[in-house]
Amino acid sequence: MSVFDHPPLPIIVLFFVFLGISFRKIGSLHLPIWFIMTLAALLVLITGQIGLMQAIRAVNLDVIFYLLGVFIIGQALEESNYLEQKMLKLMQRFTNVKWILALLIVFSSFTSMLLMNDTIAIIATPAILLLHQRIKLPLIPLLLTLAFSITIGSIASPIGNPQNLLIAMEMTNPFMLFFQHLFIPTLICLLILYFYMWFCFRDMLNIEIRHVSLNTDIVVDRHLAFLAKLSLGIMLLLILSEITFSLSGYPIHLSFSMIALLAASPLILFSHKRFSLMRKIDWHTIVFFIALFVFMEAVWLSGYFQNVIQASHLQITAKSTIIWVSLLLSQLISNVPLVALYLPLLAKTSAQHYLLLAMASTIAGNMLILGAASNIIIIQNTEKRGKHAFNFWQFMCFGIPLTVINVIVYYLFLY
Secondary structure (H helix, E strand, O other), rough: OOOOOOHHHHHHHHHHHHHHHOEEEEEEEOHHHHHHHHHHHHHHHHOOOOOHHHHHHHHHHHHHHHHHHHHHHHHHHOOOOOHHHHHHHHHHOOOHHHHHHHHHHHHHHHHHHHHOOHHHHHHHHHHHHHHHHOOOOOOOHHHHHHHHHHHHHHHHHOOHHHHHHHHHHOOOOHHHHHHHHHHHHHHHHHHHHHHHHHHHHHHHHHOOOOOOOOOOOOOHHHHHHHHHHHHHHHHHHHHHHHHHHHHHOOOOOOOOHHHHHHHHHHHHHHOOOOHHHHHHHHHHHHHHHHHHHHHHHHHHOOOHHHHHHHHHOOOOOOOHHHHHHHHHHHHHOOOOHHHHHHHHHHHHOOHHHHHHHHHHHHHHHHHOHOHHHHHHHEEEHHHOOOOOOEEEEEEEEHHHHHHHHHHHHHHHHHO
C-alpha cells in the first residue's frame, strides 16, 4: 500500500484549511483566517487526533507572549496618534511614489533584521493603512511590498525571525556567518523586489501625490506616545544586549517573550489607557497562533510527512533537497516546526547547510500566505481595521515568481 493512500484525518483537514484560506467565502459569508484555523484545531482535538495535554504542550508560549507584548506597543503607537503624525510629516518630504516604495522596502527590511519580521508586520501595517487613507495610495501593492520585504530582510539576521533563531542556536558565531554569507544576496534581492513591484504595479503606483493636502494638525497623546517610545527603546536595548551576550559568550539568555513583555511594561504599569490597549490589540491573531500550534502538532503526530519523506528515499542533507523540502513543507506545517524537525538531521553538516535551511524556510514565506506568520499578522491587522488585504491568489500570483528569483540569487551565493 502506498504512503499516499488513505491520508490520516489531520492531512484531510489540512487540505480543507488550504481550501478555506484560498477562497474564504461561503456564499456571502466571509470566513476570517483565525476562524478557519481554530475550527481545524478543534476538529483534530475533538476527534482525538491530538490529546489535550499534547495540545497544551504544543502551544509555544514564548511566541504568544512575544506577540502580546509587541501588540501592546504597536497599539500604543497607533492610539497615541504619534505614528500618524510621524508618517504624515515623512510624506511631506517624499511626495514621489517611487521614493515611498523604496523607503518602505528599506525601512521594513532593515528593521526586521533587528526587531524580527513579526514585530515590523505589527507596527508597519497601521502606518501603511494611514498612507492609503490620507494620500490614497493603493493598498494591495504596499501591503504585498511590506510582506515580501520583511521576509527577505529577516533572512540576513540570526534574530530576524523565529526559525533563524533556532538555527543560530546550533551554530558557532552565527552573527558573523549570517552577515558574511547572506547580507549581500539579501541586498540584491531587495533591489530586485523594488523593480519587481514597480513593474507589476506600475499602473497603480504611477500616480501624482504632491498636490494632495497632508493635514498634520493631529492631537497627539504625549504621555502615551512617550511611554510607547520608551517601550520601543527598551525593546531595542534588550535585543542589542542579547546580541552582545551571544557574541561575548556570557551565559545570559533573554527569551523573546521576556524581551517583549519587559518592553511593554511601561505601558502596562504607567499608562491610564492600559485596559483600553489590552482590549484593542489583535486578539484574533493570538487565537490564530494558538490554534496553529495545536493543529500543526496534530499534523506532525499523524506521521504522514515523515512517511512520505522516508518512502521517497531522499538524500535529506543534499543542498538542493534542503531548499525544495523547506519551500514545500513550510507551506504545510509552517517554517518554525519544519526547522525544529530538520535541525537534528543536519548535525554533522557544514554551516552552509544551516544557512540554506535558514534561507529556504524563510523565503518560503513569500510563496503562499501560510508560509510566514508575518503574512497572517498583516492580513489580520488590516481586516481588524475594516480593510481587505491581499488574498491567497494575489499573494501566490506575485509571490511565487519573486521567490524563484530570490532562491536563484541565494543559491548562487551559498552553493
